Amino acid sequence: MTAEAMTVLDIRGISRRFGGLQALSGVSFSVNKGEIVGVIGPNGAGKTTLFSTLVGLIRPDSGTITLDGKNLAGLKPHRVAALGMTKTFQNVALFAESSVLDNVLTAGLLRHGVEAARSEALNCLDRVGLRAVAHKQAGDLSFPERARVELARALCTAPKVLLLDEVMAALNHSEMQEIMALIRSLRRDGVTLLIVEHHMRAIMNVCDRIMVLNFGRLLADGTPEQVAHDPEVIEAYLGRSLEKRR
Numbered sequence: 001m002t003a004e005a006m007t008v009l010d011i012r013g014i015s016r017r018f019g020g021l022q023a024l025s026g027v028s029f030s031v032n033k034g035e036i037v038g039v040i041g042p043n044g045a046g047k048t049t050l051f052s053t054l055v056g057l058i059r060p061d062s063g064t065i066t067l068d069g070k071n072l073a074g075l076k077p078h079r080v081a082a083l084g085m086t087k088t089f090q091n092v093a094l095f096a097e098s099s100v101l102d103n104v105l106t107a108g109l110l111r112h113g114v115e116a117a118r119s120e121a122l123n124c125l126d127r128v129g130l131r132a133v134a135h136k137q138a139g140d141l142s143f144p145e146r147a148r149v150e151l152a153r154a155l156c157t158a159p160k161v162l163l164l165d166e167v168m169a170a171l172n173h174s175e176m177q178e179i180m181a182l183i184r185s186l187r188r189d190g191v192t193l194l195i196v197e198h199h200m201r202a203i204m205n206v207c208d209r210i211m212v213l214n215f216g217r218l219l220a221d222g223t224p225e226q227v228a229h230d231p232e233v234i235e236a237y238l239g240r241s242l243e244k245r246r
């Protein structure tokens with residue numbers, strides 16, 4: 001396969017300013033099909049802003065985003081999702097009065113009629129281990145369960161590239177293991193994943209490659225091993241040892 005055929009996502013020179021704050025500054029990288037790429041960095045580094053820009057929620061001031069050879073400039077999130085890229089929300093906001101199933105089904109309507117979306121939504125709930133609570137009100141779920149509903153919602157758009165923004169926050173160890181197993185199974189299905197996480201052990205374990213953002217700039221991009229030993233990364237984010245960060 002040629003390098004071009006393997007590239008699913010190509011980002012060139014993305015910048016975004018909020019008032020006086022340069023949230024993203026000339027960020028460029030590309031991602032190969034089937035890769036699992038971690039995005040780490042301190043609070044406020046621009047990780048969520050990067051993901052929001054990729055899926056069309058935030059318009060970059062400059063730069064290009066190319067998904068499967070298509071330029072996404074100016075496309076709205078639902079169009080980007082229809083082309084195959086979607087993200088989960090760091091602050092999960094479900095329709096609390098609606099059933100879990102209906103919350104997920106809505107995402108499926110992007111590409112299916114209601115009945116097909118319902119069966120697809122049930123499959124996605126199965127995949128995240130929530131089939132049993134499909135008919136509960138979303139507002140009655142625990143916080144970790146809501147994070148899984150958010151994941152099921154993203155899956156229900158049938159993404160080629162899935163961006164996960166801190167889906168493991170607030171999960172206990174075994175719940176985290178389950179999500180990591182799910183991430184690996186998605187990759188086996190050909191999904192490409194970008195993952196923002198503060199749980200260093202989890203991210204070092206599941207990712208092929210890690211990018212480090214710091215003050216809106218890409219500070220490092222390499223294997224987990226390379227990044228963990230990069231003096232600049234240790235200084236900016238990891239601290240003196242990984243062990244200190246759980």
Ligand SMILES: Nc1ncnc2c1ncn2[C@@H]1O[C@H](COP(=O)(O)OP(=O)(O)OP(=O)(O)O)[C@@H](O)[C@H]1O
Binds near residue numbers: 041047048050
């Ligand atoms: N809509 C906005 N308007 C103004 N400033 C914003 C907006 N969104 C983000 N910012 C600012 O941009 C910077 C980057 O924020 P972002 O949420 O991308 O960081 P992050 O790396 O995701 O941090 P965290 O690890 O805390 O989630 C922060 O200083 C934030 O306050």
Ligand SMILES: [Mg+2]
Binds near residue numbers: 047048049090
């Ligand atoms: Mg964030």
